[in-house]
Amino acid sequence: MKIYKANIIHTPTPGKLEIIPHGYVVVKSNGLVEGIYKELPENMDWRRQVMDFGDKLLIPAFNDLHVHAPQYRNMGLALDLELLPWLNTYTFPEETKYADPEYARRLYRRFVHELWMQGTMRSAVFATIHPEATRILADLFIQAGMGAMVGLVGMNRNSPDTLQNTTDEVMAGMKMLKAHLDEHGNGLVTPIITPRFVPSCSDKMLTALGEYAKETGLPVQSHLSENRSEIEWVKQLEPDTTCYGDAYNKYGLFGQTPTLMAHCCYTDGEEMEMMKRNGVYVVHCPMSNSNLSSGMAPIRKFLNAGINVALGTDVSAGHHMSMLRVMQYAIQVSKLNYAQTKGEMQFLSLSEVFYLATKGGGAFFGKVGSFEPGYEFDALLVDDSYLNYDNYTLEQRLERYIYLGDDRDIKRRFCRGVELTEPCFN
C-alpha cells in the first residue's frame, strides 16, 4: 500500500477535469488505485506512510497509441514529402537497417529511454519486419518497466525487396514473439498484430493475420485513410471493397479483436459507421498529419458518433515524442478545421484532449489512464513551479503545463503502481 499526496487532476469523464487540491491517492500493492480522497479517513492505519509531494501536480501518465520505433533516428528530419514518397525515400531505407540486431539495440535503447523521459508509460508500437530486432525492443520495454504493445510488421508487396517478409515469416515471427513474451514477460508488454497497411500486404498475408487474430484474440493495429493518394491506391488494389476500412474488415482485422487505426483523416460515411459498429479506435496523429500534408481528421465528428479516439505521436512523421505536443496540435488542428468549416465543427477543449491522451488511449490497455478505483496507477508527478508565479488556479496550471511544459517538469513516473527510475540499459 502506498499513499501519495499532491494536487490530483484526471478526467474520469471526457471533457471534464476532476481536481483534488492536496488530495490523496491510495495505491494497493498490486498497483491498482484503491481510491482518491480529499482527506484521509481518521482510522486509516497507514496515515504515517503518506508521501507528500507538496504543491506539485499528479496526473495520469500519457499513452501514445501510434508510434514507429525504428523511425526514431529520423525524428525531426525529412518532412518535405507526402506519405507515399516519404515512405520510399526516407522511411523504408531506415527501417531496413533493423536487420542488424546491434543497430536495433543501440537505437531502440534511445527510443525507449525517450518514451520514459516524455512520461509516456504505455505505447502501441510498430517495429519492423525483423523478429530479432522486435524481440530486443520488447525486452527493453520489460527492462524499463513500461507498458507496450509491440508489433512485428507484416509487409510483402509494394515495398523494397530488402524490406519484405513472407506470410510464413511474419507468422513464425509473431509466434516466436508471443511465446517469448508469454514466458519472459511481465504482462505489461504484449504482441500486437501489425499489417503495415493494405498497400503493403497481399490478400494471403491479410488472411493469415486475420486468422491469427481470431485464434489468439490478439489486438490489431494499422493505418487507415491517411492521405488522398493512398486511398485511391487502395481502391485500385482492393476493388471489391466498399471503402478502405472494408479492406481490413473482410479479413477480420477491423474490430474483430481490439483494433487501432491510425490517422482516419478522410474517414466518413460507411467507413465511420463500420468503425463505430466494430468498436475500432481512431488514433489521431495531428502532428504527423500536418507534417506530411495529410489533412485534418474530423475528430469532433468521431466523438459525436461515439467512436473511440486515442492520440499518437506517429514519430517520425510526427516530429516529437512529447504527448504534450500532440495535445496542442489536436486542439489547434481542430481550430483550423473549425475556421475552415466556419464554426460547424466545434474545436476540441483542453480537457477533451487531456482525456484522449490519458484515459481515451489508456482504455486500449484495460483500466488505464485515470485514478478511479480499480485503475492501474500510471502517473506523472509534475513540478510546474517555474510556471506558477502568479496565483494560477490548478486548472490553469494544468493548461500551462500542457502548452508550455516539457520533459524537465516530470519529477516522477509510475507505471502500474511502480515508480520507474531512468532506464539504464546494459
Added chain:
Amino acid sequence: MKIYKANIIHTPTPGKLEIIPHGYVVVKSNGLVEGIYKELPENMDWRRQVMDFGDKLLIPAFNDLHVHAPQYRNMGLALDLELLPWLNTYTFPEETKYADPEYARRLYRRFVHELWMQGTMRSAVFATIHPEATRILADLFIQAGMGAMVGLVGMNRNSPDTLQNTTDEVMAGMKMLKAHLDEHGNGLVTPIITPRFVPSCSDKMLTALGEYAKETGLPVQSHLSENRSEIEWVKQLEPDTTCYGDAYNKYGLFGQTPTLMAHCCYTDGEEMEMMKRNGVYVVHCPMSNSNLSSGMAPIRKFLNAGINVALGTDVSAGHHMSMLRVMQYAIQVSKLNYAQTKGEMQFLSLSEVFYLATKGGGAFFGKVGSFEPGYEFDALLVDDSYLNYDNYTLEQRLERYIYLGDDRDIKRRFCRGVELTEPCFN
C-alpha cells in the same frame, strides 16, 4: 576584434542555407561582422585570439516581430475563444493591470528574461497604454542589452473604459518615451508607433499617429485582417475605405514609414497590392492564428509577390515564446494549406522559415539576421550534441534542432557583437 570558430549556418539568400563547417566569423569591435572564412588568412595577426566552440552550431539569433509583453502572464492560457471575445474576456483585463508600475516591473522582467532564454535578440513589442510601464519595459531591454522596438499602445474606442487613452495622452506618452530613449538609450531600443488596430482607434487618433510618423520617421506596427469578424467590423467602422489596409493607409500608417502588419490571414487583391507597393511587412503568426481559430495566412502568395515577411510569436495568442515553435508552425500550417488547396500553394521549406526567423525579420532592424560582412553580429551558439548521435549532416542537425530543440540547447547569445549573459534585474 573577436574571432569565433564553429559550424556556421545562415541564409544570406531566402531558402538557401549557407553552411561553413568549422568556419570562422570575425567580428569587429563595433559589433559588425567583418567576414566569415573557411580558413583564416595566414597573415592574420589575431589568429591566436580564436574562440573555438568545437562542434557546436553558430546561427543568427532569432527575431520576433510581433509579441505582446503585457500578455505574458496569460501565455499558455485562455485559448478557447476567437479574437474579439478573447480580447474582451482575457486580454484587456490583464493589460489593465499595467497601470501599476510595480506589477509591470515584476512581469516585464520575466518577459524580457524569457526572450533572452529563447534566443530572441530583437523584438517588436506591443506594451500597453501606460507610459510609465512602457518606459520600464524599454529600460529592461536596455539593461539586458537586447534590441527592441517598444510600442506604447494607442486605443480610444471599443475598449474598456479602464483601458483607453486619449489622442493627447498617447502623443504625450510617445514623446516622453522617445525623449527618454534618445537620452538614455543605446541605439538598440527604440520606440515604434502602435495603434492597437483600427477598431480600437478613432480617426482623430490615427490622424495624429500618422502625422507623428511623418514628422519623426518612426516605424509603425499594428494588426491586419486577422479574423473574419474583425474584417467585417472594420468595413462598418471605416466605410469609405477599399480594404482594411486602406484604413491605415489613408492616415499614413501603411508603409509611409517602415511598417509591420501582424497576421494578414485574409489579405488578398487590393490589400496585397498596397502592401507590396508600400513595402509593408507581413508578420506571420501561425501559432496564434491556430490558437484563436483565425485561419491560415497565404504566405506562399506573399513571398511569390515579393512582399516582406517576418515571423512573430504573438504571445499570448501564441502560446510559446520560442521562435523554434513558430518556425515549426509556419511550415505545418503551410502544409495544411497545401493539402486544402490540393497542392496549389507549395508549402514552406525549412530553409525558408529559417530565413524568415533570422534575416527576414532582422531586416526591419537594419543589417540584422545574417553573418554577411557589415551585418550586426546577433548570434546563438547551439549545443545539439544530445541530438547528434548518428552522423547527421550539418543541415540535418539544424533541422533537428529546429524541430526538437529548446532553450536548453542555447549556450551563448550575442547581440550586436556583445555576448549577453543572463539578465539579472535589480
